[in-house]
Amino acid sequence: VAHESLAAAVLAGDTRAAARACRVVDEAWPGHAELLAQLYSAARSAWLIGVTGSPGVGKSTLTSRLVEAMRNDGQRVGVVAVDPSSPFSGGALLGDRIRMQAHWADAEVFIRSVATRGAMGGLSRTTADVARVLGAWGASVVLIETVGVGQDELDVMRVAHGTLVVQAPGAGDDVQAAKAGLMECADVFAVNKADLPGAEALAQQLRAMLVLGHVTAGVARHGSSHAHGVQLLRASEADSGNPEWEVSVLSCVAARGEGINELLSELRRHYAWLTGTERGRARWGQRLREELVQRLYAGLSSALFERHAPEIERAAEEVANGAVDPYTASAALIERWT
């Protein structure tokens, strides 16, 4: 299935075509990879900003304010809302959607939600694909909003050029874990609801954690190679001619629109670093490499599974009835196929 005319219409800025392209991509219809290949170079110039944080910190309000600020600059804006809920719920972002309704009426703002996919990094792939459709449609900025809990959700942030992690005072003990998980994907921290008690203490605490992060990075034992890459980069930031990015902590009151421009300009400074310094470009190159590897994983697996379906069924049967353990069964098949 070819989608040349669809690609042309998206590139011409047609909104209905973009909506259709999102669907083609989101549901992985035949020809979706070719469509994305055609949109890719136009989409490369879009600036992708991740916005994440625990439930209740005011992410959606802040996202909405960022959209507003960029619309005031006359830019076309895309929003990809990553929905952590299951098919069972039929989507749980209704509340957020209502909060964003001012933007739904704006023809220059394109909002699309993406549902959680089965497995295998599917969520990040789909998010990257949809963000590219919006970029090709003409969005100069695409905001990617996601709940900041869970590995999949953290991985989604790697799709963005820069990630804004939103925190707020008054969140309980139990979100400390989530905060820790968010530390490594933050390029800028926003302490929202800065008019509430505890906001300054939270900002201090985040700054302390950032300092601690520098110190302990070298001894972290567990984790993905992604995390280690970041840590190694951080460890070598002494080189001032080619600076490492310094994560900062800014305060804002999204509900009143306070501190939004400052956040935006810090995010712009990050983008300039990412695209304009050797270290920044190396970091981004690493992200693109990871994306390629993810696509290879997924594509390879489906190709091989399609070809060997009967063998897999037979082995699954044997595991289910206890004739063989899953370790021995999978090792035997991999041995035979490679």
Next chain:
Amino acid sequence: VAHESLAAAVLAGDTRAAARACRVVDEAWPGHAELLAQLYSAARSAWLIGVTGSPGVGKSTLTSRLVEAMRNDGQRVGVVAVDPSSPFSGGALLGDRIRMQAHWADAEVFIRSVATRGAMGGLSRTTADVARVLGAWGASVVLIETVGVGQDELDVMRVAHGTLVVQAPGAGDDVQAAKAGLMECADVFAVNKADLPGAEALAQQLRAMLVLGHVTAGVARHGSSHAHGVQLLRASEADSGNPEWEVSVLSCVAARGEGINELLSELRRHYAWLTGTERGRARWGQRLREELVQRLYAGLSSALFERHAPEIERAAEEVANGAVDPYTASAALIERWT
């Protein structure tokens, strides 16, 4: 590397050997698959119970009570605590560990935490592996406790025979999404803190969602094949000679130990269904099949990536400098390799 003597020591119930085996497995040392193959048949008889729910609902307290109840029955118990935090934090379960300290002193209780892995279902695989080590060590029950947010964390629950989803009154609007995600993995619901206002309303709401789930299951559009499998099974529950499992909602006050025995006996009833009915066995067979598929995915990908590393590096370079898009690059490599 062979681990025969280690396997023998674990099977003899040696605790230090089990700790070492957990490490071999958790860090995927050479020979870990062979070790697991040796432990597998002994581990098959362990009953794996998942305990999940949003932060703050009292999961750890409830898990601790379940351990207590099973210890009173004289059973060896394993606990696998799935830690959602990143390497950056060095683990965030300290609070939970403190709450569980009574059990740490008990030689018949083995507690092991598992950190979030890079990607590709690594978390569920490691959890399954560690749970099997504990089963082979002699735990007749292994409790798997995880935060109920994020796809990875939901997938972990598929490792267990039965999953207890813990809810509590007073959690805000923002956890509705998490609740929705949890609906499809629940075998039993526990409304904890049942002495607080709103507990009865929450139980009612959960029961209503369960009824709604039956009705809407057929029209769910998005989602993994896993979810669809469950839904199809649910749709055919009219057959009373071979009953489908009916999810129930029970109340408890874990902090005071109230309602724990009732929960445990409902979980036992579920295990009897899973292992003793045709439908239950089909469901479990499907889970084992999914596990095999996951192991194949992971194993195949590493085998192929090892072999084709230089080609992948070259393609990654081209994607990073914009010479090719990731869609075309990955399609070309997959075409060449399969």
